[in-house]
Amino acid sequence: MATIRVMSEQLANKIAAGEVVERPASAVKELVENAIDAEARQISIEIHGSGCRSIRVVDNGVGMEEDDAILALERHATSKISSDADLAAIQTLGFRGEALPSLAAVSKFELTTRTRDSTAGTRISASAGVVKGVNECGCPPGTQVWVRDLFFNQPARRKFLKSEKTEFGQVVDTLTRLALGRPETHFSLRQKNRQIHDWPAAINLQQRLAQIFPKRSTQSWLAVSHRQGVLNFEGFLSPPELYRSDSRMLFLYVNGRPVWDRQLRFALLEAYRTLLPKGKYPLGVLFLELPAQQVDVNVHPTKAEVRFQDPRTLCATVTSAAQAALATMERQRWARPLVAGSGLRAAEALIQGKLAPLSPAGAAVSEPRIQTYEALDFPQRGFSTDEESRRPPEKLHQELGLLFGELNVIGQFHNTYILCEAPDGLILIDQHAAHERVFFEAFHKEAIEGQLSSQILMITETVELTAEESAWLEDSLPLFSKLGFRLEPFGSYTFVVRAVPAVVLRQEPLELLQELVAAGCKGAGSLGPETLLEKLLQSMACQVAIKAGQRLGREEIAALLQQLDGLDRCSTCPHGRPLWWKLTMGEVERMFGRA
């Protein structure tokens, strides 16, 4: 007896739906992508609850004729590709022909559509994948898809959905990702009758960024671009003082398609190494354009993952472009605009607040969302075609003498911060963080080129460690020799110290050694030798740097500022804490009610 049978189409669709439609956000993604592919200029999304109750996506795109509309509900029916060659050169977001049938299979589904040329529209309703009716109807040109009672026939799936808040948050994230990719399209998101987001058509990415992120924080973002050969990319990255605890706000696009790619993400983070605190991620948007043949998007049903032909070169290019953007920013020294607000947390909270979809007290409700985006004082750079307005920062730096060393030093505050007067505000420099960065950069250079200079001891010392530490240290001796220690195992978890880093003049070298061993040993397993060396250098720089609370003389301050000017990176300490901050004249004047 034949036990293997071909599945019914409904069953197959339901299974496919499992891959394509995981949750309300994936339904929104598929529908909005369809709208984008239909060249819509205006897409509005209306959600009830988390989206399980109802999702309605309305666009003003090309629409469909009746026959096409019916066919669209068939699996693997698509207008987007027709041959193998098309698959290899995909320009549209969708192409698998799975979204609509999959959605229809797991919901009560209604599709209303009309092309600009036809007089009447078509309305198709379906339930659990079975077409219930096809009617002619009156409707505006474009397409409206209404998905109700998502997963009503899949109680198991429904059970695994998270809270309404989480699911809706996912919807917002999805939409943000898509909207960033299409600045020219007007997106609006409503929940029940409340307008959550309204992002009118923007003239460029900066404008879209300003709509999505608060205006104040995007002013200081860095433009990244690369145009060479077949690989082109451009985008914006957050300055080091702006970060999040997750990488959700790092948006990557490959040929217009939002992707989630670990390597690419890592390549970006690499550029931020030692600039951000541990476990923190930058924000950013990056659009990569490369020939369709060099990237395989057909890896995953939701197309979130892609494969590159040459990921190594790609990542290296992205890293160096991001590093270049950060270096350009650093060359402006204290004159670069900081993320405004009363500190990092505030800026971070601002962004999170803006994106937290369910906070009813948010500006989304209380203020009219119609803004005049022309009025935004967005710095024209990166994407700007206006060459005049893009002054090279090096030139700027030379003209104005934008160096820390040339600032007028006011004095020391709490023996911890150096206060300086800049033409546009008061600059505070964390003396420990600054000195730490100075040492770190010097050590790093020396360690890469050879080893740190080391002072041989007159009287050798011994240091006792735990069993675990001594085993680790024995394996890491070459690394410690780079740091300037000369150590020899002496049996029973003891090491003889013959030489110590010469820089450790004022501190107890054995204490430093023990601290380095303890710090290194803890997380060593997961780190590569380079990262580990960096970590050890960080600890060492921290140990030998001027401490907070240490009184500094004028000359010491001047020397420190001068050293700072010699560095490529001077925004943060090597652990990622900010090194300087500016209280702008405007902020001070507001405090005194003068503004």
Add this chain to the structure above:
Amino acid sequence: MELTIQRDDLLRGLQKSQSVAEKRSSMPVLSNVLLEAKEQQLHLTATNLEVSFTGSHEANVTKEGAVTIQARKFYEIVKELPFPELRITEKENQWVNISSGTTEYNLVGLPADEFPQVMKYEDVEWVQMEAPLLKEMIDKTIFAVSTEETRYNLSGIYFEKVETEDPVCLKLVATDGHRLSFIQKPLPEVTKFTFDKGIIIPRKGMLELSRLLEESEQVEVAFQENTAIFRQGESTLIMRLIDGDFPDYDTVIPKNCERVLEVDRSRFMEMLRRMSIISTDRYRGIRCKIHPEHMEIISNNPEIGDAREELSVTYQGEEMTIAFNPRYFMEILAVMTSKVISAKMIDESSACIIAGEEDEGFFSVVMPMRL
């Protein structure tokens, strides 16, 4: 308390008390100087708890008593007073009135009983020493004292009696673990020192003593339990000894150095000064390439650039390259007087001994660096 005193007498004592009195301290009274009027004398005392200075000066005491006032201000006032004599009167609530001619000051004081008890000494055996000799010994060792707070036993100069040799000697040794300096001078009086083998005297105390010895020919020395006392005329310095064991320095002094370099001290010094302009950071080393007839010094700093210089020398041994912290060398050369100095070495990672014929009983040991 009420007295009159000669301005210049008082000024001498006050000046010496300035560096002992604490500038910034968690105990405000330590920034003050204690004035005690007793038996036609005014005793001034300043202390930082580790080192105390006392100056005793003739005065016309009409009323005995004691009070403390701010050391710095008191000194500045006395220095500017117009007449050679002044009057000090204690008023109510430790207000102190200072008057000279028509000038008058009223200063806020603190009660004398808040001032810490300075170590008392009685019936100690005073030993006479030549002040210039002791000063030379201190100056030739003090620079090597460790300034690391954690290295307690290295934070002073080690005084050691050498009674086994003939003549008996006094040895002073200091080290910070990177270099060591040593001086030994014949001194018959050491047999009278009332400590067993050796004691460690804190750096701060030695610094004060060196200053005090500048103008005198003789100094009286006494030791009592954990205290060392130095008396010179009207001034007395009392210092608490460091409670710790000085390391066994003898083992680190290399015995069989076969490579011997001889060089003109002042030319070597000038050269080091030139070369270290490049190595701004205190921890940066220089490389010495030693050839039979000349020595080449190379200094480089990735942030600034590099420098090179050659100097003719006399050298016996294999050609070698050895690296040092130039600062360590310069500090040694600065205290020496010999025209030609010798550096004896074993190899590029062992200690180097520096000595000179005219610097009798003195040598210094420097550990090289690896660059």
